[in-house]
Amino acid sequence: MDTVWQRYNSFISRILQSVPLNWRINPNYITLSRVFLVCLALFAFPGINPWIALFTAAAAFTLTDYLDGACARAWSKATIGGKLLDPIIDKTSLLWFLLFLYMQSIIPRVLLLSILFSEMLIIIITIYWVHESWIKANSTDNPFNYFLVLLDKKIRIQPAGKLKIVMYCMSFATLALAGATDNSNLADIGLIFSIFGVFFTLVSIPKYLNPPD
Numbered sequence: 001m002d003t004v005w006q007r008y009n010s011f012i013s014r015i016l017q018s019v020p021l022n023w024r025i026n027p028n029y030i031t032l033s034r035v036f037l038v039c040l041a042l043f044a045f046p047g048i049n050p051w052i053a054l055f056t057a058a059a060a061f062t063l064t065d066y067l068d069g070a071c072a073r074a075w076s077k078a079t080i081g082g083k084l085l086d087p088i089i090d091k092t093s094l095l096w097f098l099l100f101l102y103m104q105s106i107i108p109r110v111l112l113l114s115i116l117f118s119e120m121l122i123i124i125i126t127i128y129w130v131h132e133s134w135i136k137a138n139s140t141d142n143p144f145n146y147f148l149v150l151l152d153k154k155i156r157i158q159p160a161g162k163l164k165i166v167m168y169c170m171s172f173a174t175l176a177l178a179g180a181t182d183n184s185n186l187a188d189i190g191l192i193f194s195i196f197g198v199f200f201t202l203v204s205i206p207k208y209l210n211p212p213d
Contacts, residue, residue, distance in 0.1 A: 009070070016074035027072040028082050031089050034064040038093045042100040050104050055176035057100075061093055062169045080148040087157065090165060091119060097172055106175055111194055118201040125208045129154040154211045160204035167197035 041057035068086065072078040098115060101107040133154060137147035171193035178186035 058172035
């Protein structure tokens with residue numbers, strides 16, 4: 001499976017490397033576009049079918065979440081700042097999704113609170129490491145750059161964290177298809193994907209609590 005994934009990434013990388021230099025935008029712009037595209041799809045057109053809005057937002061989230069990292073690697077534009085920006089945008093976009101799902105009465109309140117609680121734990125841990133890293137970096141000659149280096153070590157993206165994003169993307173897309181087809185069984189599957197998202201978030205917490213020095 002890893003070999004297939006590596007070949008796929010290599011294939012995509014070769015395609016992206018063929019993009020002319022003057023067309024290569026900063027991958028951070030792709031990351032930032034995620035939160036605006038999700039918000040636009042979910043809330044900008046109140047009269048649109050909510051299932052279409054949800055599916056469009058899920059597609060925009062998935063596409064930009066993959067492309068920003070793929071472009072950064074293919075174009076040698078990966079930065080610590082970009083790596084730190086990505087999870088912030090992911091969490092902000094997730095909040096947009098949760099707000100929409102709650103407003104449309106698509107997600108049970110217990111599951112909504114479970115997702116919020118698990119994400120709040122990650123945010124609290126992150127704030128702690130931000131504070132600790134800034135204190136250490138503040139005594140150096142170049143505090144901001146050293147701060148980014150320290151923070152990158154403390155809150156590295158965990159495999160479970162990436163699996164969480166995959167689970168939520170699959171959940172939102174499945175819920176949209178379930179609503180469009182009025183399929184309650186499919187809706188249950190969508191909610192199960194969200195439960196797995198919570199599970200993988202909780203699995204990633206010990207790694208955040210005990211990062212490498």
